[in-house]
Amino acid sequence: MxxxxxxxxxxxxxxxxxxxxxxxxxxxxxxxxxxxxxxxxxxxxxxxxxxxxxxxxxxxxxxxxxxxxxxxxxxxxxxxxxxxxxxxxxxxxxxxxxxxxxxxxxxxxxxxxxxxxxxxxxxxxxxxxxxxxxxxxxxxxxxxxxxxxxxxxxxxxxxxxxxxxxxxxxxxxxxDLASWMKVHCLQEAVMAGAVAEAGTFEALLKDKKAIRKMIGAWREGLELCQRYGIPKARYKPTKYLSLPLFLLVPAVKSMLSRPLIAEMVTNHMQSGYAEWADQYFEIKRSAEKAGIKMTHWNSYSGFIDQFLKKNP
Structure with missing residues (x-):
């Protein structure tokens, strides 16, 4: 072949x-x-x-x-x-x-x-x-x-x-891999915003308030997925995002702190952050077109723009 x-x-x-x-x-x-x-x-x-x-x-x-x-x-x-x-x-x-x-x-x-x-x-x-x-x-x-x-x-x-x-x-x-991609894409796109606002991935991991906000933005993205006919509970790990925040914040922090995941995020940010940002803005436009208000999600826009300017 x-x-x-x-x-x-x-x-x-x-x-x-x-x-x-x-x-x-x-x-x-x-x-x-x-x-x-x-x-x-x-x-x-x-x-x-x-x-x-x-x-x-x-x-x-x-x-x-x-x-x-x-x-x-x-x-x-x-x-x-x-x-x-x-x-x-x-x-x-x-x-x-x-x-x-x-x-x-x-x-x-x-x-x-x-x-x-x-x-x-x-x-x-x-x-x-x-x-x-x-x-x-x-x-x-x-x-x-x-x-x-x-x-x-x-x-x-x-x-x-x-x-x-x-x-x-x-x-x-x-x-239906395209639907799975929508849900998975949220995970990386929301990371673009959370890291940009925190300044670094390491700073994000230390900030429980930032992680709570990231979860809020993530949940808003799942509401958008529902508009496309994708149930919230269809895929892992997003099926667990309805758990109470006092359980979810330490669980997300623990997941992101795993050495392999932290290494993968760090590697990807060396050259792939712009792609995360591109997907973030595409999801934002989809929500606007669908008439869905995404307060947490939209609040990251300025931070992402600034992060891209500092890290071209």
């Missing part, structure tokens, strides 16, 4: 590296970055499947292209949320016979798939097997989790599953 990975960020490159150990993988890069990447990518990987405790250095030198000039069997789309619309419209015009796997955590993923993309040739996925960020020196720093990658329950998932499992990537089928 000939695979193209569209998106040379942490998620795209880590999946490309994993799949390349069994399959032919090409990575699409921007033309102005080709010379910088022609000697390959430096990956720093902590593989929890192998119970690694430390990051290990890997050099990954895939075939690179700057345009889609041939047919592929499968295209993995792993761009950040702000690039998704442009990438999907480009692929609708040039992807040929390839099946498209959209690796995303995106609030409104279904509405962004262009009408001229054959929906039968598109599968949604959530990249829960990989997390991390890109450091200031360009190095990709990623954790490979034991958690399986989530695939939407469609006709093509039976063909995708063996491709991933052969490369050591677990697979779990999630019916």
């Amino acid at each position: 000939n695979i193209l990975v569209y998106g040379a960020g942490t998620i795209g490159l880590t999946y490309a590296w994993l799949l390349s150990q069994q399959l032919q993988v090409t990575v699409l890069v921007r033309e102005h970055k080709l010379s910088a990447f022609e000697h390959g990518f430096n990956l720093s990987i902590k593989d929890l499947r192998k119970n690694d405790r430390l990051y290990k250095a890997h050099h990954f030198q895939p075939a690179l292209v700057t345009s889609i000039a041939q047919d592929y069997d499968l295209i993995l789309l792993a761009v950040n949320s702000s690039q998704l619309d442009q990438a999907l419209h480009q692929l609708a015009a040039v992807k040929g016979k390839a099946h498209l796997l959209i690796l995303q955590n995106n609030w409104a993923i279904k509405s962004k798939i262009p009408s001229d993309l054959d929906r039968k040739q598109v599968t949604l996925a959530f990249p829960s097997s990989v997390g991390g960020g890109r450091r200031s020196n360009g190095q990709v720093r990623a954790i490979i989790f034991k958690a399986p990658t989530l695939l939407d329950d469609d006709a093509y998932q039976s063909e995708l599953a063996p491709i991933f499992t052969a490369s050591g990537i677990g697979i779990n089928v999630m019916p």
